[in-house]
Every structure is written in C-alpha cells, then in structure tokens.
Amino acid sequence: MVKQPVAVDALTPLEAIAELERLAAEIAEHDRAYHEQDAPTISDAEYDALRLRNEAIEARFPDLVRSDSPSRRVGSGPSEKFGKVRHAVPMLSLSNGFSDEDAADFVGRVRRFLNLGEDEPVEVTAEPKIDGLSISLRYENRRLVQAATRGDGFEGENVTANVMVLRGVPKSLAADAPDLIEVRGEIYMSHKDFASLNEKQNQTGEKVFANPRNAAAGSLRQLDPSITAARPLKFFAYAWGEEHGLPADTQMGIIAAFAAWGLPTNPLMKLCRSVEELLAHYRLIESQRAELGYDIDGVVYKVNRLDWQQRLGFVSRSPRWGLAHKFSAEKATTVLEGIDIQVGRTGALTPVARLKPVTVGGVVVSNATLHNEDEIARKDIRIGDTVIVQRAGDVIPQVLGHVPEKRDPASVPYTFPTECPVCKSHAVREQRESGKLDVVRRCTGGLICSAQRVERLKHFASRNAFDIEGLGDKIIAEFYADELIQWPHDIFTLEARDKTSLKRLKNREGWGEASVAKLFDAIDQRRTIALDRFIFALGIRHVGETTARALARAYGSANMFREQMIAAADEQGDAWRELNAIDGIGEIVAEAVVQFFAEPHNRDAVDELLKHVSVTALEARSTTSPVAGKTVVFTGALERMTREEAKAMAERLGAKVSGSVSKKTDLLVAGPGAGSKLKDAEKYGVEVIDENAWFERVGAS
Numbered sequence: 044m045v046k047q048p049v050a051v052d053a054l055t056p057l058e059a060i061a062e063l064e065r066l067a068a069e070i071a072e073h074d075r076a077y078h079e080q081d082a083p084t085i086s087d088a089e090y091d092a093l094r095l096r097n098e099a100i101e102a103r104f105p106d107l108v109r110s111d112s113p114s115r116r117v118g119s120g121p122s123e124k125f126g127k128v129r130h131a132v133p134m135l136s137l138s139n140g141f142s143d144e145d146a147a148d149f150v151g152r153v154r155r156f157l158n159l160g161e162d163e164p165v166e167v168t169a170e171p172k173i174d175g176l177s178i179s180l181r182y183e184n185r186r187l188v189q190a191a192t193r194g195d196g197f198e199g200e201n202v203t204a205n206v207m208v209l210r211g212v213p214k215s216l217a218a219d220a221p222d223l224i225e226v227r228g229e230i231y232m233s234h235k236d237f238a239s240l241n242e243k244q245n246q247t248g249e250k251v252f253a254n255p256r257n258a259a260a261g262s263l264r265q266l267d268p269s270i271t272a273a274r275p276l277k278f279f280a281y282a283w284g285e286e287h288g289l290p291a292d293t294q295m296g297i298i299a300a301f302a303a304w305g306l307p308t309n310p311l312m313k314l315c316r317s318v319e320e321l322l323a324h325y326r327l328i329e330s331q332r333a334e335l336g337y338d339i340d341g342v343v344y345k346v347n348r349l350d351w352q353q354r355l356g357f358v359s360r361s362p363r364w365g366l367a368h369k370f371s372a373e374k375a376t377t378v379l380e381g382i383d384i385q386v387g388r389t390g391a392l393t394p395v396a397r398l399k400p401v402t403v404g405g406v407v408v409s410n411a412t413l414h415n416e417d418e419i420a421r422k423d424i425r426i427g428d429t430v431i432v433q434r435a436g437d438v439i440p441q442v443l444g445h446v447p448e449k450r451d452p453a454s455v456p457y458t459f460p461t462e463c464p465v466c467k468s469h470a471v472r473e474q475r476e477s478g479k480l481d482v483v484r485r486c487t488g489g490l491i492c493s494a495q496r497v498e499r500l501k502h503f504a505s506r507n508a509f510d511i512e513g514l515g516d517k518i519i520a521e522f523y524a525d526e527l528i529q530w531p532h533d534i535f536t537l538e539a540r541d542k543t544s545l546k547r548l549k550n551r552e553g554w555g556e557a558s559v560a561k562l563f564d565a566i567d568q569r570r571t572i573a574l575d576r577f578i579f580a581l582g583i584r585h586v587g588e589t590t591a592r593a594l595a596r597a598y599g600s601a602n603m604f605r606e607q608m609i610a611a612a613d614e615q616g617d618a619w620r621e622l623n624a625i626d627g628i629g630e631i632v633a634e635a636v637v638q639f640f641a642e643p644h645n646r647d648a649v650d651e652l653l654k655h656v657s658v659t660a661l662e663a664r665s666t667t668s669p670v671a672g673k674t675v676v677f678t679g680a681l682e683r684m685t686r687e688e689a690k691a692m693a694e695r696l697g698a699k700v701s702g703s704v705s706k707k708t709d710l711l712v713a714g715p716g717a718g719s720k721l722k723d724a725e726k727y728g729v730e731v732i733d734e735n736a737w738f739e740r741v742g743a744s
C-alpha cells in the first residue's frame with residue numbers, strides 16, 4: 044500500500060523523531076535485503092524516495108540526526124561469509140540528482156566553492172552510471188593481489204578468490220602502471236548473460252535472479268569460486284583508491300591510462316565544458332540505454348581536474364566533485380479497470396492490470412504487470428482503484444500501489460482465482476521443498492486447458508524449437524481458434540487437409556496462393572529435426588535448450604528417449620537412476636520430464652508427431668570432423684571469431700572445449716598474447732596451432 048506520509052514541512056519535532064527512527068529501521072532493512080541477501084523487496088525509486096525523505100527531515104531538524112542515520116552510512120556492513128578488508132581510502136558514494144536543475148546546481152556549487160571567475164570553464168566528465176556492484180582491485184607490482192566489495196564504505200568483503208577467476212578482470216597491468224594502485228569500478232552482468240543464467244537456473248530448479256545486478260552480486264558472493272567462474276561477470280574501471288603515483292592530473296587522463304594498462308573502461312565517457320553539454324550527453328546516454336546491453340541507472344558527472352577534486356573534497360559520505368544524475372522512473376496515476384489472468388504454457392496464472400490508458404514518460408500504457416497473487420494482496424490493490432504505474436527504461440510497466448484517498452469505500456479486496464479462467468481446472472500453488480508455497484499459482488488442466496495448448500503450440504513452432512517460418516504467435520492463435528491446428532502434428536497435416544477442405548487457406552483474409560505455398564514449404568523443411576530441438580519443442584516444464592541438449596546426448600533417439608522416460612516413472616528402477624545421473628539434470632527436471640510422459644495426452648501427442656517428422660541424432664556430423672572427440676583449449680586473442688563463437692564452432696564439430704590445459708588436452712589454439720596456457724601446453728606436450736591453422740583443420744578456412 045502506498046502510504047501518504049505527512050509532508051516534511053508539516054512535521055512537529057516529536058513526529059520527526061518518530062519518523063527518523065522509522066526511516067532508519069526501514070532503510071537498514073532494505074539495505075540488508077539488497078546487500079546481504081541480494082533480494083530487494085522494493086524498487087530503486089521507492090528506496091531513493093525513502094532516503095530523500097530522511098535527508099529532507101534531517102535538513103529541517105539538523106539536531107535530530109541519529110547516530111545510526113542512513114545518511115551516515117553507505118550500503119551495509121560486510122556480511123559474515125567472507126573475510127574483511129579495511130579500505131585504505133574509503134569507498135564512498137555519490138550524491139544523487141534527479142533533474143536538469145540538480146545538474147546545473149552541481150556545476151554552480153563547484154564554481155562557487157572554487158571561487159571561479161564567470162568565464163573560467165569548468166570541465167566535467169559524464170559517463171554512464173553502471174548498475175552493478177562496486178569493487179576495489181588492488182594491484183601490487185602490477186599483479187592483482189586483492190579484491191574487495193564496498194561493504195559499508197570503510198570495510199568490505201574479501202572476494203579475491205572469486206575475482207581471480209573472472210575473465211573480465213585483468214590479473215595484471217601493463218608495465219607502465221605504478222607499483223601500487225587500487226583500481227575501483229563496477230562488476231556487472233550483461234542482459235544476454237543474465238537471461239541465459241536465469242534460463243539455466245530455472246532448468247535446474249535453482250534460484251532465479253530478479254535483475255542483472257542481483258545476479259552479479261549473487262555470483263560474486265559465492266563461497267565456491269568455481270561457481271563464480273562459470274558466471275560471466277564483466278567489469279568497468281572508473282575510479283581509484285590508494286596509489287603510488289597517478290598517471291595523469293585529470294579524470295579523463297587517468298581513465299585513458301587505465302585503458303592503456305589493459306583495464307576495461309566505458310566508451311561513453313565524455314569531457315564536457317558546460318552544463319548544456321553535460322545535459323546533452325545525459326540525454327544521448329539515456330537514448331542509448333535500451334541498446335547498451337547492460338543496466339545503467341543514470342549518468343555520473345565528475346570534475347575533470349584532480350587538483351580541483353582535491354580542493355573540493357567531501358561532504359559526509361559523498362564528494363563535492365561528483366554527482367549521479369539518475370534517470371527517473373516515469374510514473375503516472377490511472378484507474379485499474381480490471382485484472383486479467385493470463386495462462387502460460389506451463390499453466391502459470393499471471394495477473395495483468397487493465398488500465399485506463401495513460402501516458403507514462405511519452406508512452407501510452409494500458410497494461411501493466413501485477414507480478415503475482417501475493418503482491419496484489421501485499422499492496423491491497425482492488426479493481427476500480429486509482430493506481431500508480433511506473434515505467435522504467437524498457438521493462439514492462441508495473442503497478443506500484445494505489446492512492447488510498449481515491450478509493451471507493453464500497454470496493455472489495457481482490458480475490459485471486461483458484462480455478463483456471465480458461466478451462467476451469469483447479470489452480471494450485473505447489474509446496475516447495477522448503478515448505479513455502481510457490482508464488483505462482485498454476486492451472487492443473489495440462490493439455491485439457493486450451494490456453495496451455497495454444498501457448499505450447501506457439502512454443503513448438505518458435506525459433507529455437509521447430510522454427511517454422513510464417514507460423515508466428517498470431518497465426519498460431521488464429522489457426523487454433525479456427526480449429527485448423529489443435530496439436531503439434533496438425534501442423535504437418537495442414538497441407539493435406541487443406542486440399543480437401545471447404546475453407547481453403549488461400550481464401551483466408553490476408554492470405555493468397557503464394558503465401559500459403561510459402562508456409563507449406565516452411566513446414567516441409569522441418570519434417571526432419573535434430574533430437575535436441577525436438578525435445579525442447581515439447582515444452583516440458585524446466586526443460587530449456589541446454590537441458591534438452593543434455594537429454595538428447597544421453598538418449599540418442601526419440602524412441603529411446605520416449606521409452607526411457609516412461610520407464611523412469613518407476614523411481615526404484617534403472618531408468619530413473621540413469622536420468623538423474625545425466626550431467627545437468629537435477630531432480631526437479633527429472634520429475635518434470637517423467638510427469639510429462641506419465642500423461643496419456645502427452646504420450647499420444649508425441650506418438651502422433653513422430654508419424655510425421657523424422658528425428659535425427661544430435662552428433663550426426665561429429666564423427667567426420669578431425670576435431671571430433673578432441674579436447675580443445677582456446678587462448679590469446681582471436682581475430683577471426685569471438686571466443687564464444689570459437690567455442691560454439693568446436694562443440695558443433697563434436698570437440699570438447701576446456702578452459703585450462705592439462706594432460707588430457709589434445710589441442711591448443713593460441714592467438715597473439717597467449718601466456719601461461721602456452722607454457723602449460725609445452726609442458727604437457729600438447730599440440731599448439733594458430734587460428735588460421737584451426738580453420739584449415741576444421742575445413743572452414
């Protein structure tokens with residue numbers, strides 16, 4: 044529920060005392076959830092609002108500032124899991140600005156503080172504010188010796204072992220770097236890596252992260268560094284701590300030196316000479332926000348001259364020489380006209396707010412997510428309420444809460460349906476192993492439920508599954524509604540049925556002879572399919588592409604897979620044991636697959652489908668390649684392909700790609716700059732070739 048707190052101006056001192064106490068406790072709680080559990084319960088905007096209110100009250104009642112005030116703390120103390128590191132130079136934070144005026148005020152303050160003449164230009168850098176977690180990397184004699192999180196700004200966690208395994212962090216610096224420097228910057232996860240990590244987590248039934256920042260934090264704070272190593276974390280350097288000699292006397296110069304030493308720096312950093320230029324760069328960065336591929340939440344301004352930074356110094360926890368100009372999450376209020384319950388492929392019921400259309404930050408919004416049943420109850424959102432809608436960047440708009448004084452007294456709390464709105468089957472919340480109820484309520488109807496069937500058909504024809512061009516979500520929904528396609532195999536009999544049908548496809552609105560022929564052709568092209576895609580296409584819960592590949596490798600043919608999954612229903616038998624022994628298959632996945640095949644509907648659907656498509660084994664190509672079955676390592680710079688591409692190519696050819704050289708390695712592909720792996724290869728007598736020779740060997744040069 045959105046509380047309507049008393050305006051700061053109207054608070055009495057007694058009320059202020061109580062309010063400051065409440066805010067200190069509440070903010071501390073959110074800090075713990077965010078920093079220690081990596082599981083925030085409120086949005087960043089809501090959190091910022093709490094802090095701003097706290098600061099506003101303190102500004103009005105300076106005598107009432109508490110010793111445990113959030114304004115005196117940065118983040119929260121280090122958690123107990125890791126050893127502690129005292130920062131030689133504290134890792135402080137930036138003060139926030141939210142408007143163009145705040146940016147102008149910042150430059151004005153700098154000018155006044157330094158007593159600069161009107162014509163004297165103030166150079167200020169502007170760069171993205173990365174939404175990750177800050178880290179301090181200590182390089183002694185150009186070697187990385189320690190990594191620490193920010194913690195409370197004075198003492199952080201020692202995460203050296205974890206950072207050592209990250210590919211995105213250089214372990215050594217170029218020869219012209221000083222003998223001691225603490226490089227500071229942000230560890231983050233790209234959107235792409237975040238999506239594949241979550242897919243993997245979901246498949247193995249593990250915790251799914253709410254956003255890339257939490258995923259990065261959770262990955263970095265693993266007690267087992269091998270888990271961190273498997274997570275693709277990246278790094279941008281933007282500041283420093285203790286040092287023996289800086290390479291330049293400006294912010295810009297230092298960042299250029301960082302880059303020259305081999306540290307990743309952000310390409311969008313720019314030197315600006317006026318407030319106008321700063322704001323123009325702010326808008327440029329904001330306009331590119333959605334395409335950057337990683338989360339940013341504002342633009343950071345820093346006075347360029349370091350001697351001026353020195354003079355400007357700090358106020359409490361933030362430097363006078365810097366400002367974080369945050370992007371605003373756009374908000375608006377509108378009326379909640381209804382709550383629709385959508386039914387997904389796996390039966391999940393998702394509440395969607397139907398709103399009276401409203402413009403939020405230039406975009407008309409008429410639907411927003413209500414997350415789940417518990418969230419609706421927690422915020423006590425009712426149909427007919429005036430609600431606050433937020434749209435931040437490119438994420439789906441969400442309903443934050445309602446406006447209490449606009450509530451109709453006759454309104455009633457919303458009751459979440461306990462039956463599927465489409466097929467009327469029971470909808471239940473499963474009990475998790477921890478004893479807690481799953482947040483998602485699911486329709487138990489399975490294939491009886493037409494909503495689940497349509498969603499499954501869409502998935503079946505989608506790009507990473509059967510990839511049938513021209514059979515997109517919209518067409519599937521239409522063909523389903525018109526009973527042209529009810530089951531996956533109906534796709535493959537469409538042409539034959541069309542010949543004798545009274546309602547020929549070519550006569551449909553929007554279709555013609557040519558487009559129909561094209562669709563039939565696209566369908567024909569998919570009558571042969573690889574086993575892993577086939578398994579993925581079935582849409583079994585928890586079975587994503589990676590899991591499907593593991594199953595395909597293990598069972599080799601569709602018939603064997605089908606037979607073994609049916610046999611695995613006996614939890615005492617060999618089939619169940621074998622299924623659980625497959626690398627990457629956990630109990631949750633195993634149960635989901637067995638349950639799928641225990642349903643007669645599903646078995647029939649698979650059998651019918653197999654009458655129309657032929658499924659090929661996964662490794663058909665591999666036996667012919669000279670690298671099939673070999674263990675290959677790539678090292679050094681690759682010029683003709685990215686590392687990811689190289690790995691995918693080798694795997695496609697049946698090779699196993701490893702990250703380190705051992706006795707078991709068959710081949711090292713080394714590009715310029717190869718180091719220790721090359722030495723290891725010599726030590727173990729492993730064959731070494733360059734990138735061109737690799738292409739020749741695999742016949743792709």
Ligand code: IVH
Binds near residue numbers: 134177281
């Ligand atoms: S400069 C004295 N530059 O934002 C502080 N910080 O509230 C020097 N951040 O703790 C920090 N991107 O975690 C700086 N380009 C950037 C940043 C950045 C993200 C984070 C960092 C810092 C917080 C400041």
